[in-house]
Amino acid sequence: MLKLCGVQFLLVIHSAMCQYLGDLHVTGPLKDMNFSVPEGGGVRFIYQFTSEVPAVSFRVTGETDGIIDIVPRTGILYLNGSLDWETRPVHRLQVESLDQKGNIVKGPYTVTIYVEDINDNPPQFDQIKYTGVVRQNSRPGKPFMYVHATDRDDPTTPHAQLTYSILHHFPNPYAEMLFQINNVTGAISPSKMGSHYLDPQKQDTFTLVVTVKDMAGMTMNAFTSSADVIITVKESLWKAPPIIHIQENSTQVHPVNISQVQSNEPDVIYDLFEREKLRRLPFSVDQNGVIYVTEPLDREEKDTYDFFVVTKDKQGELVDKPLHVSVIVEDINDNPPVCQQPLTVIEVQENEGGGSNIGTLLATDMDEENTLNSRLQFKIASQVPDAPASNLFFIQQDTGVLHLTSRSLNKRIASNYSLKVLVTDAVFQTICDVQIHVIDINDQIPIFEISDYHHVNVAENIPVGTVILEIQATDRDEPATGSSYIIYQMKEGDPNNTFIIETDPETNRGFVKINKALDFEAAPVYNLVINATNPEPLVPGVQYNSSSLAIFKVFVSNVDEPPVFHKTVYNKEVSEDVPVNTLIITVEAYDPEGDTVRYSLEGDVRKWLRIDSTTGQVYTASTLDREQQEMYTVEVVASELSNAAQKSKTTLILHLSDVNDNPPHLAMDYPPFFCHPLSGGERAFIQAADADEQWYYPKFTFSLPDDMNTRNNWEISKVNGTHAYLSPKHVDFEEKVYNVPVIINDNGKPPLEMKVNLEVNICKCSSEKSCFIEVQRQHFWPSPGQAIGILIGVLLVIGLILGTVFFRMKHKQKNEKKRHQKDVRDKSELNRLA
Missing domain, CATH: 2.60.40.60 (Cadherins)
Structure with missing residues (x-):
């Protein structure tokens, strides 16, 4: 009885849906068929098979799971319950038609029902609580643990596409989270902030609340689950070693272990990275993090080395932040003193007083400065000749400064002395050669050959650098010494250094030159006094006198100069x-x-x-x-x-x-237009400009005159300092050109105003929203040139029409059929669109 009631219920459903089923083509003869049916949903109609004589009923067998059935008399295939994708995603059935005696008329045919998944399962983490360990200073973005969740929905659909995120972070002492999670893989890693600030001394435990959403997290209807992640922070093993000190020129067997580092991660590959591009780096690291120096070092070649230790995974990606390693090469005394000059030459006047400083012997040591290894000491080892005594010279032990002893030198006894100076450091010694020349004392003054050179005439426009006079004085002291070299100077008559005198060092001849431009109006005559002196001081009792002086005059002649x-x-x-x-x-x-x-x-x-x-x-x-x-x-x-x-x-x-003397004007390439008929809401840009200087930025005010016709039809709204919108106030405009008066004011002091008639075109538009042709303006008469152009255009059109008529007449019979076929197609298309 219950089964009969159910069948009657389905027949009622079928009767109510007949019209709908016919429209959707959900009935048909028995054949192999496939259906896609969303899971859930309860009792539903699937399809109706139609019978063919002598068939009077239908039967379904196969994977019905007691849910899929067919009404024997009507052939309605239906669900009497809900499908479940997670239980069975595909149902394979056999349907056959039977006659009055129950014999098979057609079939069996295969009917396959594909169950469509709906998002009816929330994602689930594989653990209720996760624990992980992270090292201090771990590289940002490097995962140290993973969380994982699954979803029973169809993995090929967004229903099972999961997205991870961190919901809460306890504690969270900074503005940014110290941890981050990959929303696809569930990998948890330190953030940039975390890599910098994680410190077990400050906080050694964190709790993260991690959520997972299905539907790729893209909808508010996604299911969400959460789990706690307990993270322990431990001290970093990856630490830079302290500064390494290595003594140069080591005799140990190399390579030598100098330090060791340890990564936070296992099974990493250690490598060295140079900060500076060296010809070679004399260091290496093995796969246990042990750093070696591979050869003896030379401090004088390079006294410091800076490089980095890096760790990489098997794919070559960095694991830890690079560690800076600094090596200082310590000095040993391995360099002898070096004489700065192969031969140091010193000149001493024969009357030089006892104890005088006569010069310095310079030497260097390549060992480290300001250490005992580079400390130098000086000692005179020998003096040749040793006349009139063997100890005529003394050298300061720590500075190399040479002095005369208490005796003066005598050139007649010896004009040259050769010294051997012993220069030593704590280990090495070097001999440096010093030669001392005894030079004549300056006991002779320069004497001019001519004491009065009379006068020289020069034009005031003579070029600077021109030689105007040559002078000559002589000195009987030893040649090629400071005692005999002559320096010429203007002693009197040239307060502005208008002249300069240069000396030929071979001949002691002087050349008087123009040093500054002459000016007849400022100084027409110069009365000059020249003196001649030596760079070496005269000996006591000898003085310069008039013999070392010469005079001459310079007459400057006037030259007519421009203003x-x-x-x-x-x-x-x-x-x-x-x-x-x-x-x-x-x-x-x-x-x-x-x-x-x-x-x-x-x-x-x-x-x-x-x-x-x-x-x-x-x-x-x-x-x-x-x-x-x-x-x-x-x-x-x-x-x-x-x-x-x-x-x-x-x-x-x-x-x-600038002053505000130019009124504003419209600055537009073409007048605005609106497409006819108007639909409302149209607006067009108008732009103003001003030839005056604009302070900071231009600012114009747009308005309409106070007349009813304009204000009833148009309105203006501001856009910015240079642009405004012009808008029609209604849609009842004819297809023509309108002259709209617009008032523009600038922001000058005082402001200027300009009233312009703006031509606005109301026209038919193409599909690209541009005018087909410009609307004929009222009271328009073409110019002669335009009239000729119009006439030529009309003639061309007439010629084109005649040619077309001739062509159509020639092919009339052939085109008749084509036009008829086109008319039929066009009529059919119009009926379809109507």
């Missing part, structure tokens, strides 16, 4: 609205010879200026305009009244400052 301006460039800032005949600036020039100066202008291409030829006062000659030229440059010419060819020029630069 001279006080400035090379004149700059003046002027407001562009100054009245005509305003005094701008006064330029000044003088003539060195005292001639009267006349002024004129060159390069005044705009005729803006005039100059008073007598005073040099520059006036405005016409209205200035900054918008034409902001910086205006002319040349001012100053010429002698008596000789106009003698002239000079200077530059006058006017910097024009």
Whole structure:
């Protein structure tokens, strides 16, 4: 009875859905079929098989799981319960039709039902609680543990695509989390902040609440699960060693173990990385982290080494942050003293006093500075000749400074001495050679061959560096010494160093040269006194006298020179609205010879200026305009009244400052248009510009005049300082050109206003939202040139039409059929779209 009621219930469902089933084609003859049915959902209709005589009923067998059944009389395949993808994702059935006696008429046919998964299972972690250990200073992004979750839904759909995240972080002492999680793999690693701040001395345990969402975490309807992750922070094993000290030139058998490092991770590959590109790095590291020096080091070649120890995994990726290793090479005394010069030569006057400092022997040591290894000591080992005594010289033990002893030298006894100086450090010694030349005492003064060189005439424009006189003095002291070399100087008559004297070191001849430009007007005559001296001081009792002096005069002749301006460039800032005949600036020039100066202008291409030829006062000659030229440059010419060819020029630069003298205007490449018919909400950009200088940024105000016609049809809204929107206030516009008056104000002081008639085109538009053709403007008459163009265009169109007619007549019969077929297709398409 219950089964009959169920069948009757399904028949009622079937009867109610007949029209719907027919529309969706869910009935049909018996054949092999596939169906996709979402899981869950309860009792549902799947399909209705139609019977063919003599069949009167249907039967279903196979993987029905008691859920899938068929109404024998009607052939309705239905579900009497819910499918479950997780239990069975595919059901394979056999359906057959039977006659009145129960014999098979058709079939069995295979019916396959694919169960579609729905998101009905939340993800689950494989552990309730996770524990992990991380080392201090671990590399950011390097995973130290994983969490894992699964989802029973279909893995090929987003239902089982899982996303991990950290929901809570206890404690969280910083603005950023110290840990991060890969949202796909569940890998947990230190963040950049964590790599820097994790410290077991401050906090050795953290608890993370990790969540997992299905649906790839992309929807609010995703299922979520969570688990606790307990993380213990341990001290880092990966620490840089202290500074390593290695003594140079070691005799140990190399390589030598100098330090060891240990990674936080197992099974890493250790390697060295150079900070500086050396020819070779004399260090190595083995796979236990032991660092070796591979050869003896030389401090004098290189005294410090800096490199890094790195760890990599088998894929070559860095595991730990690189460790900095610093090595200092310690010095040993392995370098002898070195004489700075193969032979040190010193000159000493024969009357030099006892105890005098006569020179220094210089030596160096390549061992480390300011240590006992590089400390040098000096001692005289021998003196040749040893006359008149064997101890004429003394050397300071720690500085190498040489002195005379209490006796003076005598050139007649010995003119040269050779010293062997022993230079020692704590281990080595070196012999340095010193040669001492005994030179003549300066007991002779220079004497001029001519004491009066009379005079020299020179023009004031003579070039600097010209030799105007040669002079000669002689000295009977020993040649090629400081006692006989002569220095010439202007003793009197040249306070401004207008002249200079150079000496030929071979002949002691002097050359008097022009050192500065001459000026007849400033100094027409020079009365000069020259003295001759030696660089070496004279011996006591000998003095320079008049024999070491010479005199001569220099007469400077006048040369007509052009006027001279006080400035090379004149700059003046002027407001562009100054009245005509305003005094701008006064330029000044003088003539060195005292001639009267006349002024004129060159390069005044705009005729803006005039100059008073007598005073040099520059006036405005016409209205200035900054918008034409902001910086205006002319040349001012100053010429002698008596000789106009003698002239000079200077530059006058006017910097024009702006005033608000230009009203704003529209700055648009083409007038705005709106597509007809209007639909409402249209608006068009309008833009203004101003030739005046804009302070900081331009700012214009747009408005409409106060007339009813304009304000009823249009409105303006501000966009920014240079743009506004023009919008129609309704859609009842004709297809034509409208003149819309627009008022534009600038922000000058005082502001200027401009009223413009803006042409707005209401036109038919193409699919690209542009006008097909410009609407005919009212009261428009073509110009003669335009009329000729129109006439030619009309003739071309007529020719094209005649050619087309001729072509169609020739092919009329052939095209008749094609046009008929096209008409049929077009009519069919119109009926479909109607």
